[in-house]
Amino acid sequence: PGKIFCVVTDADISRAWAPMDTRGSRIHYLAPTQRVVERLRLYGVPKENITLTGFPLPKENIGEKEKILKQDLWRRLRVLDPTGVFHKNYGDTLEQFLGKKPKCIYCKDQRVWVMFAIGGAGAQRNLAAKVLKSLSVHIKTGKIGMHLVAGIHNDVEQFFKKHIKKLGLANFMGKGIKIVSAQTKDEYFHEFNMALRETDVLWTKPSELSFYSALGVPIIIAPPIGSQEFFNKYWLEVIGAGVAQENPKYTHEWIMDYLDNGWIAESALQGYLEAPRGGVENIRNVVFK
Incomplete structure (x- = not known):
């Protein structure tokens, strides 16, 4: 028998991932972050059984030489900086890492699109409803838009439609x-990836969706569920790619404050700069070499 490949999709990793006899194991770990590499070494996994790959992210959101990613990030940073304070402070840095600023950044509307991702089998749907209610005032005035992620769960979709109608937002x-x-699932993954290209802020518990910060999508961190999500939350905050949610009842107030001060735009850039994203190619090179 050959190697067993294990793709890690969290920013940190618990002892349960490694067998007791790490030296005799055939498991080869494909680690997304340096922290995971260090943790596995502490658990006794030989360095030859670990490859640092970065996070595996969809090619349709990156493109050749990151053309799609950079195009989307330029657009996103424009929308996330309504007062211009972020571009004033980081304009040179942006061109250094993203290339020359496009003369015309395509933006079909001025809404800041917030994606709320419902975890698991519909966990945190009630939180999404609270956020939708709070942001309804900005949805009506054209300042905010919301992508509500229901996945393949029809009951979650119906839950959303019920609340949309209740809030007078059906139009x-x-x-x-x-x-x-x-x-x-295949259809959903494609729909999710396409919606993510239009997304300016991703609101989610710090699950494996944390690694989408590598696409320059800033994260608003919902309460973690499980120890691995507490580690993901810590990682997002340390690299500056995410901020913990404040009171969802007052989202319409604090999110506008974050935007006006350029803080969410800064998180977008930090995620792009700090989170490794070459996972798909690196994993392919290891597994199919």
Whole structure:
């Protein structure tokens, strides 16, 4: 028998991932971060059984030579900086890492699109409803849009539609509110990736979705569930790619404050700069060499 490949999708890793006899194991770990590499070494895993790969992110969100990623990030940073304070402070840095600023950054509207990702089998749907209610004032005025991620769970989609109607937002479906859902996982993954290109802020518990910060998508961190998510939250905050949510009842107030001060734009850039994203190619090179 050959090697067993283990793809790690969290920013840190517990002792349970490694067998008691680490020296005799055939498991080869594909680690997304240096912290995971260091942790595995502490657990006794030989260095030859560990490859630092970066996070595996969809090619359709990156493109050749990161063309799609950089195009989307330029657009996102424009929307996330309504007062211009971020570009004033980091303009030279942006061109250093993203290339020359496009003369015309395509932006079909001025809304800041917030994606709320519902974890698992619909966990935190009630939190999403609170956020939607708070942001309804900005949805109506054209300042904010929301992608509500229902996945393949029809009950979550119906839950969203019920609350959208209850809040008097039915007329904004498709233009100020979009539900990301599909019948199959393959269809959903594609729909999610396309919605993510339009997304300016990702609101999620710090699950494996944390690594989408590497695409320059800033994270608003919902309360963690499970120890690995506490570590992911810590990692996001340390690299500056995410901020913990404040009171969801007052989202319409604090999120505008964050935008006006350029803090969310800064998180977008930090995620792009600090989170490794070459996972797909690196994993392919290891597994199929």
